[in-house]
Amino acid sequence: MKIPPVKGTRDFYPPQMNRRNWIIDGWKSASLRNGFEEYDGPIFEHLQMYQIKSGDEIAEQLFSLKDRGGRDLAIRPEITPTLARMVNQQINTLARPIKWFSVPRLCRAERPQKGRLREFFQWNVDVIGVDDVLADAEVIFCAVDYLRQVGLTPDDIVVKISSRKMLAELLIELGLEESQLEPVYAVLDKRAKLPEDVFEKLLAEQVSDGDRREKILSLMEAESVEKISEIVEPDRKAAEAIEEMSRLFEILDRMQIGQFCKFDTSIVRGLAYYTGIVYEIHDKAGRLRAIAGGGRYDNLLKQFGGPDVSATGFGMGDSVLEILLEEKGLIGKEVEQRSIDYFIAFADSKYRDKAIETASKIRLAGMSANFSYKTAGLGKQFKEAAAQNARKVVIIGQEIEAGQLAVKDMAAGQQQTVTAEEFFRKL
RNA sequence: GUGAAAGUAGCUCAGUUGGUCAGAGCACUGGAUUGUGGAUCCAGGGGUCGGGGGUUCGAGUCCCCUCUUUCACCCCA
Numbered sequence: 001m002k003i004p005p006v007k008g009t010r011d012f013y014p015p016q017m018n019r020r021n022w023i024i025d026g027w028k029s030a031s032l033r034n035g036f037e038e039y040d041g042p043i044f045e046h047l048q049m050y051q052i053k054s055g056d057e058i059a060e061q062l063f064s065l066k067d068r069g070g071r072d073l074a075i076r077p078e079i080t081p082t083l084a085r086m087v088n089q090q091i092n093t094l095a096r097p098i099k100w101f102s103v104p105r106l107c108r109a110e111r112p113q114k115g116r117l118r119e120f121f122q123w124n125v126d127v128i129g130v131d132d133v134l135a136d137a138e139v140i141f142c143a144v145d146y147l148r149q150v151g152l153t154p155d156d157i158v159v160k161i162s163s164r165k166m167l168a169e170l171l172i173e174l175g176l177e178e179s180q181l182e183p184v185y186a187v188l189d190k191r192a193k194l195p196e197d198v199f200e201k202l203l204a205e206q207v208s209d210g211d212r213r214e215k216i217l218s219l220m221e222a223e224s225v226e227k228i229s230e231i232v233e234p235d236r237k238a239a240e241a242i243e244e245m246s247r248l249f250e251i252l253d254r255m256q257i258g259q260f261c262k263f264d265t266s267i268v269r270g271l272a273y274y275t276g277i278v279y280e281i282h283d284k285a286g287r288l289r290a291i292a293g294g295g296r297y298d299n300l301l302k303q304f305g306g307p308d309v310s311a312t313g314f315g316m317g318d319s320v321l322e323i324l325l326e327e328k329g330l331i332g333k334e335v336e337q338r339s340i341d342y343f344i345a346f347a348d349s350k351y352r353d354k355a356i357e358t359a360s361k362i363r364l365a366g367m368s369a370n371f372s373y374k375t376a377g378l379g380k381q382f383k384e385a386a387a388q389n390a391r392k393v394v395i396i397g398q399e400i401e402a403g404q405l406a407v408k409d410m411a412a413g414q415q416q417t418v419t420a421e422e423f424f425r426k427l
Numbered sequence: 428g429u430g431a432a433a434g435u436a437g438c439u440c441a442g443u444u445g446g447u448c449a450g451a452g453c454a455c456u457g458g459a460u461u462g463u464g465g466a467u468c469c470a471g472g473g474g475u476c477g478g479g480g481g482u483u484c485g486a487g488u489c490c491c492c493u494c495u496u497u498c499a500c501c502c503c504a
Contacts, residue, residue, distance in 0.1 A: 004477085004495065050504085058504070060428090078504045106504095111428080113498065270503055289503085315504080347462050382464040397462060410464070 008110075008118025015336035020121070022335045023318055023325075024103050027123040030146035031101035034138065036125055039100045041082035047072040049081045052303055053273060063107050078315070079104040079124050080297075081304065087128055088306030096129035099138075115289050115320035123292075126313030128301070133244050136277045136296060136312045137251040143281060143292055143314055144257045151330040154284075157291065159257075160264035161248070161279040164295070166241035167265065170219060170232050174212050182272065184216075189268040191220060192286065220265050225249060228265075248277060273297050277312065283324050291324060292316035341367040343385035347397035349375040354396045358405075358420075365427040386410065394423075 005011060012020055028038065047064050064074040076082060079102055087098060102124050112118055125142050127135040140159060147157055167188075168181055176184065187202045194202070200217070207213050218231045225245045228234070234242055245263070252261050269278045276296035283291065294314025301309045325331050342362050346355040355371045362369040370388060372381050378395070385393045395406040405423050408415040 007495070053504075058502095061502075061504090080504075108504085110502070111500095112496085116503080273504085293504090345463080377460065378462050379460055379464080384464095386464045393463080395462070406462090408463075413464085415463080 006118070008112035010117065010119070014338060018336050018338070019322070019331060020318070022331070023322065024121060024123075026146055026150055027103055027316070028101075030142060030149060031123075031125060034099075034125075034142040034145060036099045036101040036142065039083070039086065039102050040104065041076075041079065041086060041102075043105065044073045044075050045082060045085075047074040049085070049304075050074055050077060053081060053300070061109050063109050075107040076104060077106055077108045079106070079122070080126075080300070080313070080315075083124070083126060083128075084301050084304040084306065084311075087309075088301055088304055091301075091306055091309065094129075097135065098128040099126075100128070101125045101142075115317075115323055117319055121318040123316040123318075124313060126311060128311040129309050130312075131298075131310045133248040133277060134251060137248055137255060139294065139313055140252065140261070140279065141255045141257055143294075143316060144260050147281070147291075148257075148260075150325060152324075152328065154259040156284055156324070156328060157260065157281055158284055159261045159279055159281050160267045161245075161261055161277065162263070162265050162267040163241055163245050163277050164268070164274045165276045166228070166238065166245060167219075167268070169238035169241050170228070170234070171216070173232060173235055173238055174215055175209070176207070176212070180206065185268045188216075188220065188266060189270065191266040222265060223263065225263055244276070269293060269295060273300060273303075275299060279314070281316070288320050288324060291320050337389050339389040339391065340370055341391055342369040343381070343388060343390035343393045344369060344371040345378055345381035345385065345393055345395050346371070346375075347378055347395060351396040351400060354400055358394060358396060361424055362427060365424070367427060 010016070031038070044065075047059065047062075050062060051059055058077075059074075062074045062077040064072060067073055082104075083100065083102070087094065103121055104124065105119065106122050107119050109118060110116060123146075125139050127139055140161075144159065167185075171181060171184060172178070184203075184206050187199070187206055190202070191199050200213070203213055203216065207216065215231060219228065222228050222231060225242060228242055229239075232238070249258065249261065249263065252258050267278055267280050269280070274295040275298040278295035279293070280290040281292040282288070292314050294312070296310070296312040298308075298310040300311055301307065322331075342359070344355040344359045344362075346352050352375060359369040359371045370385075370390070372384050374380070376384075382393065390410055393408045393410060395408065397406065399406065399417060400420070403420050404417050405420050406415055406417050407423065
């Protein structure tokens with residue numbers, strides 16, 4: 001009986017596994033050079049953990065199970081709750097700022113589509129315990145640092161940045177009720193996806209007053225933080241939020257990534273827990289879903305039973321990223337290819353034992369080596385070596401009787417005869 | 428959860444109104460090639476035509492169901 005793979009999952013054969021490792025290794029080294037430490041948690045948690053933040057309806061979108069003790073568990077659909085739990089548990093012993101990153105494997109029971117699978121990897125970078133927008137700037141820098149390092153430029157991607165706090169203060173100043181904010185956010189979030197007239201109609205359903213709608217539309221079109229104050233005269237709290245945004249952009253400029261970043265009030269983000277700066281990284285053409293998204297979530301640790309500690313961070317999934325990198329031709333052929341330091345060929349089956357011995361010595365010295373399981377001619381063995389992308393081929397032939405080996409550099413095509421003793425000494 | 432399209436070898440695909448329709452290229456294995464490579468030539472293995480049911484003398488082809496994939500919607504932590 002043939003059993004198919006599970007819907008929305010991927011098999012990683014060696015070439016795809018090499019790609020996956022290349023992406024994840026890039027994430028990890030970017031995190032480390034930005035001063036973040038790696039952590040991880042279990043792949044499942046109590047189901048309840050995911051209901052605190054997002055409510056029951058989200059429980060339908062995750063994989064849940066009952067263990068033999070009747071406990072309701074869920075495979076993690078995100079790692080932020082685990083992070084909050086882990087940090088809360090040791091909050092009094094952790095030195096601040098807490099700069100942590102993780103590359104968890106996550107599962108969500110959603111319908112798969114382009115750039116969205118049921119199992120994926122997500123790079124998470126967070127700073128906990130710092131109120132200052134400097135922390136927001138630093139995580140944004142970390143994301144851009146990686147994306148730039150793999151070859152993406154400001155022509156390819158854009159970090160769209162806004163502020164929940166600023167938007168809320170301005171909307172309230174315009175006369176909206178607190179209770180209207182959520183539904184209005186939902187409409188504003190759709191702006192980029194909808195034709196203008198449909199968007200305006202949806203907005204009119206939420207905001208009946210024409211003048212207010214005008215102002216909101218102008219806010220959405222503001223190209224810079226400065227323009228905001230021209231549209232709505234900010235009160236003290238709004239001015240603070242605007243000031244914070246300006247400062248963020250100053251820091252991003254100082255960090256040399258200003259050309260990747262753009263003020264964009266249409267970035268609202270789905271769920272309610274963001275409290276300040278919010279941002280999404282998109283492909284410049286806007287054809288794909290977001291590459292990454294994040295923001296400040298100052299209330300989360302408290303919601304998980306911890307103290308009032310601020311936090312900010314982002315998540316970047318592997319699937320949209322891989323599609324974009326593929327489209328831009330930034331995943332080189334060599335990423336998928338295997339390679340090996342040495343391939344040991346033997347000219348006659350009587351030298352096979354010597355070849356096994358040689359390969360083992362090379363491996364013990366810390367280099368990679370293979371030899372053929374077959375006793376084929378040298379031509380075949382060279383083909384095998386080439387197929388494995390071997391850098392050098394060592395030939396064991398009659399010269400071994402005089403203590404010598406032939407070593408061929410496959411790229412250069414040059415071959416040298418050296419004594420076995422010298423060869424092993426130089427490994 | 429809703430809607431649309433697709434599914435033939437490991438991959439990309441051809442297969443006419445139902446009647447030599449089990450095929451090609453690439454990949455893989457072996458040989459040409461018993462001391463030298465990714466080329467070339469030859470040969471070979473590999474398929475219950477996604478699965479199940481139906482119509483028919485006869486189904487890869489038509490009908491129904493189902494699974495999977497892709498795309499969009501809902502949602503997007």
